[in-house]
Amino acid sequence: MYEVPWGLPVIAYFFLAGLGAGAVSVSGSVLLRKGGFGSSRFAIARCGALIGPLPVMLGTFLIVFELGQPFRALNLFHLINLSPMSIGSWFLNIFIILSVLYAMTFMLPSAAPGDRLAPIRRGLAWVCVPLGIGVAIYTAVMLGAMPARPLWNSPILAALFVLSALSSGVASIILAGVFFRRKSSDPAIRNDYENSTYLLITSDAVLLGGELMVVFLFLLFGQLTIGDVRYAMDTILPGGQLALPFWGLVVVVGLLIPFFIEIFQMAPKLLHGRKFRSHVPLEIISPVAILIGGFALRYTLVIAGQISAPAAL
């Protein structure tokens, strides 16, 4: 058995940072998007902006204390070099500061689309979207940079992590919507709510579809190749040590189940032009499944990468 230098705190950080960065990026892009869906867009943007910074900060706290020398963490900022961890730390640092500022522009109860802070909010959104994607991607680039870890040594990991981060971000916004929206009998508000849920669910289905394709390609290329990568892939292919969490939690629970639930929810409007009906139990099940899958994805890949090694000495 091999030692696993990066354990649960790092895995939890990858998941939390992805989720938070995803939520902020989704919020920013929804805010900046032109046309359609009216004021419901602002509600989504607000939700994502308020959710985002917390998990990122919590995750950052976890990895700092996972360091062998936590009190030296600031040494990371004495210089910048080509190490993905160095570049990523700068991204993370700037992202935390700006995403907190971005969240603050939504905090006043009077915050509304055209208020005094609107230009600042839009400006911050323009910066936070790419930064959030950077934070979500760098974790995978960091893993992918090493020939010593054949399972990770692939650019496709970056695509996988960023799609999963965005999808976890959307899931957390849907979930927050279910719990924190004020119930109202006013048809205009209800309509708004249904609109925003529809917008979120359709975007999420696209993200999940993309993620399924990337997972498929990742496995396909692992299966087609020979040598180090093929040996490493054995840990997650059927029969491998991590096959069960990978296929069960990542593929079935995290991708297939929510994907089909979302397709089922949006099909009536998409295909037959019927009115979209929000359905609360489904809006709890599919985001929770996505979040479980997002964590399981980090868990299985981070562990599998470390318990496999290059084949030939």
Added chain:
Amino acid sequence: MTKEDKHETTRRNFVQKIIAGAGVSTVAAATYGLSSKATTPDASERRAKQYAMLIDTRKCIGCHTCSVACKAEFDVPLGVTRSWVEYTEKGTYPNVSRNFLPRLCNHCRHPQCVDVCPTGATYKREQDGIVVVDSGQCIGCKYCIQACPYDARFLNPVTGVADKCDFCIHRVSKGLVPSCVNSCIGGARIFGDISDPTSEISRLVETNPVTVLRPGKGTEPQVYYIGADHSDEHENKRGWYDVRVTTHRKEKGRR
């Protein structure tokens, strides 16, 4: 470090500035990759000191004296190792063999541990090619431990920073050989400057069939072996002969 490497270094610094200025990391990384390939050094430029080790496994008796000497030299904490000796047992009675493979940091010419270190704590010394960890800078992020294809590194449980063989800098800078070389019972370990054609190590590398570990990883190890058995437990999958590797480390699996 050779002139070629120095060029690379300046180029790298330049690229780092670009990143700091514009944050266009991907473009910069691509440029760096392209431009470093464009350099073709000629033989005269290659002369820069690179300490290296040659281990003649035919003379090794698997006694672990090197590992014990290394432990004593550096007070290496329990459970972690800068130097270790693996046993590779192969075959089915009566056709069997047991070979010894002493291991340590390879002081690679292209050390990936250096590439990934975010703080600059790990670097390759220009004056002698030794790869070192600055224990005053290292934050213990363990990235280098992941990146080394030889598992040569560990997190020192006492200091909380990355640690590994440093070719006994404190000895070799005073003209002595490393502790493991000094203590080797079989005289299996030869240490010296491989860039100096008159050195014993150069002569032996030139006149013997030598191998390095995992050459495919592109690290260009500077620990050479004569007669090393590269058999690995992966080969058991074929079902033709048995291979058993004993690492004599806390981690039973070899990588």
